[in-house]
Amino acid sequence: MENGYDAIVIGAGFAGAVAAREMAEKEGRRVLILERRSHVGGNAYDCLDEAGVLIHRYGPHIFHTNEEAVYRYLSRFTDWNAYEHRVAAKVHGRFMPVPFNLTSLKMAFGEEEGSRLAEKLIGVYGAEKKVTILELRRNADPDLAKVADYVYQNVFSYYTQKQWGTTPEEIDPATTARVPVFLSEDDRYFQDTWQGIPKDGYTRLFERMLDHPGITVRLNTDGRDYLFFEGSSGIRFEGEPYRGAVIFTGALDEWFDCRFGRLPYRTLDFAFETLPVTWYQPRGTVNYTVDEAFTRITEFKYFSGQDIPDRTTIVKEYSREYTGEAGEIPYYAVINPENNALYARYRALTEGYENFFCLGRLAEYKYYNMDAIVGQALALCGRLR
Secondary structure, eight states: OBBSSSSEEEESSSHHHHHHHHHHHHHHEEEEEEEESSSSSSSOOEEEESSSSETTTOOOOOOOSOHHHHHHHHHTOEEEEEOOOEEEETTTTTTEESBBBBBHHHHHOHHHHHHHHHHHHHHOOTTTOOOEHHHTTTTOHHHHHHHHHHHHIIIIHHHHHHHHSOOGSSSSSHHTTEEEEEEESSSOOOOEEEEOOOOEHHHHHHHHTTTTTTTESSSSSGGGGGGETTTTEEETTTEEHHHHHOEEESOOOHHHHHHHHHHEEEEEEEEEEEEEESSSSSEEEEEEEEEEEESSEEEHHHOOOOOOTOOOEEEEEEEEEEOTTTOOOOOOOOOHHHHHHHHHHHHHTTTTOTTEOSSSHHHTSSOOOOOHHHHHHHHHHHOOO
C-alpha cells in the first residue's frame, strides 16, 4: 500500500466513481478519490432546488444504452424511472420532433407532400435508417435536396452555429453524425434498449456506488495540489514517492498548466427559472433552431416524474467558447485534426508514467455518452487486475 492508498482517482464523475468502486470491490484496493468540486457525480450531479424540483445542475443527463452489462452494473445502485427522451424543435412557432423524422417531414411539408417525400427517402436509404444531415444535403435528387435544405436551414444550421460557434461544414464529421434525419415515425430521441433516469437521482446513485469501506473521497480538493510528476517516470503524492495506480479523469492540458496552449472546448451558461405553472413546454427538452440566443430549454419534471402542481423549473442553455476562467466548465471538446494533434502532445507527456491512466471525456479529449464512460472504466479496471 502506497502512502496509505493502493490507487488514486482524480475526479468523482462516472469514470472515476466506477473505477474506484471496481478497484475497491473486485481487487480489495484502498482507493482515494480527489474531487475538485464540493460534490460527487461530476456533470451528472442533481439536487432539489428551492421549488422542490429535482434539477440537473449541469444540464440534462438522460441515461441510454444498448450494453446490457453497463445497464445491469448501474442498476446495482439505482432503480429507474422508465423515461424515454423526446425532444422537439420550435420551428416558426411549431413543435417538431427531433431528430427530424417522418412525423416532422409531414408537419413541414403537409400530409400529402410529406408522404410522397417520405416514400422517396425510404426508397433511397431504407426504412428506420438514420441519415446525417450533411449526407442528405449532398444528394443530387431535387426532392431530397428540398428536404435537406429545409432541415439544414430550419433545424440544423442556426442551432449548430449557436452550439459550436462555427458553420456545420467546419465541424468534425463524427460530431455532425450525431444529428441525423431519422426515416421513422419513432419520436424517441434515443432508440437504445435501456433508457431511463435514476429514480432517486444521479447523486444518490453516486453516493451508493462510493459507499464502500475501501473508498475515501476528498471533496473540494484539487489533485494538482497533492500529486505531482517527478522526473520522467516518478509520481509524488503529498510529498512522498507514489507507485500505485493513478486514474486521471480531468482536463489533461490543465494538468500540465496548458504549457502547449489550451485545448479548445465549448462551455455552457445555464439560466434556471421556476415558473408558476404545472408544465411549461410539451416535451422534456425543446431546441430553438431558428431564433433565440439560447440553444434549448429543458423542463426537469419530465425526468423526475414529480407531481408538483403550479410550479415547474426550466433551464435555458447558452453555448460559448471555453476560456478557462474561474467558474467555467469544459463540456464539449472541439474535435478536429489540429486539436487532436495538440492533445497528442499532452498525452505524450504521460508516457513515461506507466501507472498513470487517462480515462473519460476530458482526459481523452473525446465525446463519450454516459454508458460508454462506464464501459471504458470497467474495461480499464479489468486490464489492471
